Amino acid sequence: MKASIRDVAKLANVSISTVSRVLNAPELVVKEKREKVLAAIAQLNYSPNALARGLIHRRTQTLGVLSPNISNLFYSEVLAGMEGAAHEAGYNLMICNTDNNAQKKHAILKVLNEKQIDGLILTSEPVLPDDYEVLSKFTFPVVLAATHSPDYEIASVKVDDEKAAYDAAAYLISRGHRRIGMISGSIDDPISGGPRIRGFLRALNDHGIESDPKKCIEYGSPQFEHSYQAMKALHAKFPDMTAVFATSDERALAAISYLHEHRIRVPEEISVIGFDNTRMAGMCFPKLTTVAQPLFDIGYLSVVKLLRLIRGEPVHDLRTVVPHSIVERDSVISVKP
Amino acid sequence: MKASIRDVAKLANVSISTVSRVLNAPELVVKEKREKVLAAIAQLNYSPNALARGLIHRRTQTLGVLSPNISNLFYSEVLAGMEGAAHEAGYNLMICNTDNNAQKKHAILKVLNEKQIDGLILTSEPVLPDDYEVLSKFTFPVVLAATHSPDYEIASVKVDDEKAAYDAAAYLISRGHRRIGMISGSIDDPISGGPRIRGFLRALNDHGIESDPKKCIEYGSPQFEHSYQAMKALHAKFPDMTAVFATSDERALAAISYLHEHRIRVPEEISVIGFDNTRMAGMCFPKLTTVAQPLFDIGYLSVVKLLRLIRGEPVHDLRTVVPHSIVERDSVISVKP
């Protein structure tokens, strides 16, 4: 049986108020009693019960985190950033996998709400009307990490996808490439779809490159196998391209895998630029040139922002835009225009 | 202000006991009142408070998980398995990063204990006497995932590292290799050090291959950069080896990276076998032949085991050994003996 504050009080021969004070405001208790209490605590191996504490303070020092897939390098780096910020601030994270399953997601939200989390972070997945209806009934604040909600006023932390894609394409163009393909998320994916496609096409256009989206873009889900097939299709319809913009590192790796297997050298024959700069990018061959997102920071800043909202502190920008950059490694080569 | 059970009771004009029953044993309440209560719940958007519930039941349906680094593919796949099993059983996971920092670890354990977790899972890190002293004072059960404690009686779920390393070496030998190097964890690492070194050497010995550990083994921490250096050192002292056994996929990738950069072809000139079979193994070039650990299952089974311990059900084996296997891809080639 676990010792409670009453047991400590009894053993130390004081009231439970005094024990509580020894724990929370020791200077209010005279040394003699304080030491007796401390001794009793040690003897009973007493540990305060955070449930009771949370009941009174209406705070649990716990945040909820929803992620479509925690075993994904992208998310796990973001999660690591969250965990870091949370730990520094004395919070814990309840991390849940949604598997992109709306039903599971709503079930989890219900439980997290019952468990009285102080705030919630949603990663990636867009916020649908269904979701918003649930979220808006919660009394705790919500932050979106690496995603945003164009339709609703929800705090978020992410890169500027349109600009990042523009920069990726512009980078390839600056290296002399003119025939550039793209492996993208589906057109209505608000992260690695729409915005990045627009940025990509805008860059081509700005640099006077005519392009037919039907020919140079292949759409698909992010999994390696699907992306491999996408690269196959892209190569079939656009065989003379000299560079590919893949909208995630996993897609880039899949593209490279396809090319390697068909004896097309990367980057000598086809350059590949990725997106995300997950740790994998520096570990594969050839090492990936990629658009870096500050994944750890996105997680870290989401928690910082969430804590401000929890404390009721002013948050200057509802939508935080974090900087991207291009990390040059070995998968892109310059060609003569 | 959040509605409480009293508010619902007042609005529905019944006692709080009745509201509680509607939620937990609806068949005990006559239909008329039940519907009034349900209507009040909906109107007030009432959600029960799990803290109060936990206080009474002395159960929180929450498990603690400590991991040295949640952004590591290895751990994140194990974590995904845990999350899956936990979700199915109606539990949540509080996941914490220890950064291999003993002080941080103990601080976290203190908080998790206060938060009344029902059980704890420790991944990887060995259990030191210091740790054991802390753990043994907890009233909830503990399971080790992908690690074990030779010195203490703690439940665990992991592969047989000695045997797995033996099999890896035997596999290389069966492909005709005789001059085999190894990139290992430090000798006193109870996971990717000692046992795997012993298994490796035993296999060489069993197959009549003389070997000098000083020459054929290079020790080091698991990070890519360190492993890269280890490969460099190994190649310098053992230039005519035809195969390398790397004790993690990350180490294998670092080795391959070194070899690529020095124009040594993999697997044509040197074969490389990895360990873990993280998702990366199938995404790099060449695709990695590796000793597969059932990472997801290790996580899943740890939670299943932990739940049995929590429920006081019998657990037949204190130390669960899960099967490993060799996944053949493209990084190992047969040579003429």
Add this chain to the structure above:
DNA sequence: CTGCATATTGAAAAGCTTTTCAACCTTTGC
């Protein structure tokens, strides 16, 4: 019609802590 069993409900205690308020004691200042 009485008595007993059963169905339904509510009051109150328990679970553990923090916090407010009041009480008591000791100083200090005049």
Add this chain to the structure above:
DNA sequence: GCAAAGGTTGAAAAGCTTTTCAATATGCAG
């Protein structure tokens, strides 16, 4: 020597729910 101030402590309420126990009402048998 007494009033006021300050230091220390304990009792009790509050936070929200579940559960036990008792009470009331209903139905049925004899």
